[in-house]
Amino acid sequence: MITVELAKTLRAAGLRWHPETGDRFVIDKPGVDDDVYTVSEMTVERHDHPSGTTLGFNGTTEWALDSVSADESLWLPREDQLRELLGPAFVGLTRVASGERVVHTVTTVIGGAERSFAAADPAVAYGEALAAYIAAALE
Numbered sequence: 001m002i003t004v005e006l007a008k009t010l011r012a013a014g015l016r017w018h019p020e021t022g023d024r025f026v027i028d029k030p031g032v033d034d035d036v037y038t039v040s041e042m043t044v045e046r047h048d049h050p051s052g053t054t055l056g057f058n059g060t061t062e063w064a065l066d067s068v069s070a071d072e073s074l075w076l077p078r079e080d081q082l083r084e085l086l087g088p089a090f091v092g093l094t095r096v097a098s099g100e101r102v103v104h105t106v107t108t109v110i111g112g113a114e115r116s117f118a119a120a121d122p123a124v125a126y127g128e129a130l131a132a133y134i135a136a137a138l139e
Contacts (some may be wrong), residue, residue, distance in 0.1 A: 002082075002127040009075050010127060013134040015085070017075035019046040019053060028074040030136065046070075047104055082126035089133050093122060110136045 002010075003046045004026060005070035017023070018037050026033045037044050037055075045056045053070040083090055091107040091114065108115055115132065119125040 001036075001079075001121070002076055002123050004074060004076070006124060006127045006131070007076050010077070010134070012076065013131050014138065015075075015077075015130070015134060017070065017073075019055060019070055019073075019075075021046075022078075023081075024076040024078065024131065025055070025073045027068055027070055033074070041120060055062040060072050077123075077127070079126055082123060082130050085130055086126065086133060088128075093125075094120075 003026070007026075008028075011017075016025060019025070019026075021039055023039045024037055025039070026034050039046055039055065039111045047054045055073060056069050057068075062104050077085070083093075086106075086108060091109060091112060094105045094107070096103050096105070102120060103118050104120070104125050105116050105118040106122070106125040108117070108129045110129075110133050115129070117125045117128040119128065119133070
C-alpha cells in the first residue's frame with residue numbers, strides 16, 4: 001500500500017479521485033489519518049450530491065462519524081489502479097530478491113525516455129512512477 005505522503009504527492013500533482021467500491025482512503029486531518037477505510041456498500045458508501053461527494057459511514061465504527069466529504073479524504077490507490085493510470089507509459093515490473101530483501105522496479109516511458117522506479121512495495125514504485133508521469137505531462 002502506498003504511504004499517505006505519496007498519496008498527497010499524487011493529489012498535489014493533479015490526480016483526482018472519484019470514489020468507487022473497493023477504494024481505500026484516509027481522512028486527511030491530523031490525528032485521524034492513521035485509520036484506513038474502504039469504500040463498501042456495507043460500511044462506507046459514496047453519496048453523490050450537487051454540492052459534491054460525501055462518504056457515509058454505516059453501522060458501527062470505531063468512533064462517531066456520519067460522513068466526510070471526499071475533499072476531506074485522501075485516496076490510497078491500489079497497485080492495480082496505479083498501473084492502470086500509467087496506461088501506455090507502463091513498460092514492465094520486475095522483482096529482484098537478494099536474501100530477505102525484495103525490490104520491485106517499475107519501468108515506464110516518460111517524455112520519450114525509459115525511467116525506472118524501485119521500492120520494496122510494488123504499489124510505491126507504481127505511485128512514484130505515476131507522480132513523475134503526471135509531472136512530466138504538465139510541463
